[in-house]
Amino acid sequence: MTSEKVEIVKDVYWVGAIDWMLRDFHGLWTPKGGTYNAYLIIDEKITLIDTVAPNFSAELLDRIRTIIDPAKIDYLICQHVEPDHSTAYAAMLEAAPNAKIITSKRGAEYLQKSFPGMEFPIEIVDDGETLSLGKRSLKFVQIPMVHWPETMISYMPEEQLVFSNDAFGMQIATPYRFADQIDDWYEPLRSYYSYIVRFNAAAVLKAFKKIEGVPIKIICPSHGPIWRKNIQEITDIYYRWSSSPEQEQAIVVYSTIWKSTEQMAHAIREGIASVGVAAEIYNLEDEQLSRVQGAAMEAKAVVVGAMTYNIDPYYPTAAFMPYLKHLRPTNKIGAAFGSYGWGGGATKVLTGQLKDFKFEEVLDPLNVQFRPSEEDLKRCYEYGQEIGRKVKAAFS
Numbered sequence: 003m004t005s006e007k008v009e010i011v012k013d014v015y016w017v018g019a020i021d022w023m024l025r026d027f028h029g030l031w032t033p034k035g036g037t038y039n040a041y042l043i044i045d046e047k048i049t050l051i052d053t054v055a056p057n058f059s060a061e062l063l064d065r066i067r068t069i070i071d072p073a074k075i076d077y078l079i080c081q082h083v084e085p086d087h088s089t090a091y092a093a094m095l096e097a098a099p100n101a102k103i104i105t106s107k108r109g110a111e112y113l114q115k116s117f118p119g120m121e122f123p124i125e126i127v128d129d130g131e132t133l134s135l136g137k138r139s140l141k142f143v144q145i146p147m148v149h150w151p152e153t154m155i156s157y158m159p160e161e162q163l164v165f166s167n168d169a170f171g172m173q174i175a176t177p178y179r180f181a182d183q184i185d186d187w188y189e190p191l192r193s194y195y196s197y198i199v200r201f202n203a204a205a206v207l208k209a210f211k212k213i214e215g216v217p218i219k220i221i222c223p224s225h226g227p228i229w230r231k232n233i234q235e236i237t238d239i240y241y242r243w244s245s246s247p248e249q250e251q252a253i254v255v256y257s258t259i260w261k262s263t264e265q266m267a268h269a270i271r272e273g274i275a276s277v278g279v280a281a282e283i284y285n286l287e288d289e290q291l292s293r294v295q296g297a298a299m300e301a302k303a304v305v306v307g308a309m310t311y312n313i314d315p316y317y318p319t320a321a322f323m324p325y326l327k328h329l330r331p332t333n334k335i336g337a338a339f340g341s342y343g344w345g346g347g348a349t350k351v352l353t354g355q356l357k358d359f360k361f362e363e364v365l366d367p368l369n370v371q372f373r374p375s376e377e378d379l380k381r382c383y384e385y386g387q388e389i390g391r392k393v394k395a396a397f398s
């Protein structure tokens with residue numbers, strides 16, 4: 003039973019699925035659930051843009067049925083072959099036996115490889131090609147590596163509306179379908195971007211170049227709410243995250259067993275804050291790593307701490323390091339700290355990693371043997387001040 007029907011502009015409907023219980027979207031923490039958006043266009047040619055994830059085909063079909071008999075669908079546009087959008091093509095083709103799948107050359111190849119044994123009635127469209135639907139049309143623009151090689155977006159010039167697929171998406175389930183109806187979108191958008199898109203930031207910038215000057219009034223992503231107000235604001239945020247996301251902020255992250263490294267972490271954070279830089283602190287053992295990754299993306303300085311555990315950084319910090327690497331942190335200041343008992347090792351490993359990740363600057367690490375003394379904590383505080391001053395200098 004599906005009653006919600008959402009018309010975006012005349013005869014263009016949201017017909018996706020809401021995954022209220024989603025808490026983990028392939029590793030991305032989604033405390034408020036998520037959505038898989040599909041869009042139905044009613045015109046001379048009836049068209050569905052993208053589909054939904056496994057287990058949501060029935061919901062998609064129910065929603066389509068509130069508008070039209072699915073058998074009447076002519077075109078199924080496949081913008082991206084990842085299973086959260088392509089799984090329901092099988093159910094759609096059953097319900098719409100005359101429909102053709104419209105996709106890129108790579109999309110066609112990936113569909114065949116993703117669903118071995120299935121026969122798809124595919125029509126390939128080129129980059130820049132326009133498909134007339136009757137009163138309206140769709141122009142397909144390939145945006146390779148945002149975030150898969152086959153990804154394309156579809157632009158409807160008559161409505162200045164872009165179906166942006168994963169770009170401008172976020173995972174959040176709400177009763178509202180438009181971003182201007184909710185006020186807590188910044189962090190979910192940032193999480194989604196940092197976890198899924200930031201690694202391919204260069205491809206996002208290329209995509210921006212490709213659509214330069216194209217008037218856009220509405221952005222319909224494949225996850226989360228639709229953007230119909232403040233388009234400039236949201237595209238500016240995306241552009242900033244893709245070029246240089248760093249703000250005058252720092253984060254201190256750590257993991258500890260007996261809390262010595264935690265004491266160091268607090269002293270370092272206070273030192274950073276004392277020079278007027280906003281500084282957050284995260285105990286990685288208690289955090290969802292993708293949440294910390296979002297904060298790390300916007301931090302100018304990332305200070306990583308770990309106690310030494312069998313000559314290595316303790317597991318939670320070790321596990322966080324790839325999240326840092328995938329942010330392409332080349333504009334950041336990095337530093338490592340931690341407590342050890344005898345030979346140490348954690349901060350040496352972490353410092354080497356920060357350098358390997360091509361941090362702009364990496365400080366010498368700060369080590370304390372067992373419990374920090376008052377004097378050690380003062381050293382930590384001063385270390386934080388040094389980091390804070392470097393952050394300040396980068397923005398002055």
Ligand SMILES: Cc1cc2nc3c(=O)[nH]c(=O)nc-3n(C[C@H](O)[C@H](O)[C@H](O)COP(=O)(O)O)c2cc1C
Nearest residue numbers: 259260261262263309312313342343344345346372
């Ligand atoms: C399981 C385990 C393995 C450890 N391995 C090492 C080691 O290889 N080298 C070392 O210098 N200290 C080692 N230590 C000592 C800790 O690094 C030391 O106790 C440190 O002060 C703990 O910091 P924390 O209070 O932040 O947990 C180990 C401690 C534990 C519990």
Ligand SMILES: [Fe+2]
Nearest residue numbers: 082084149168
């Ligand atoms: Fe995707």
Ligand SMILES: [Fe+2]
Nearest residue numbers: 084086168224
């Ligand atoms: Fe997706």
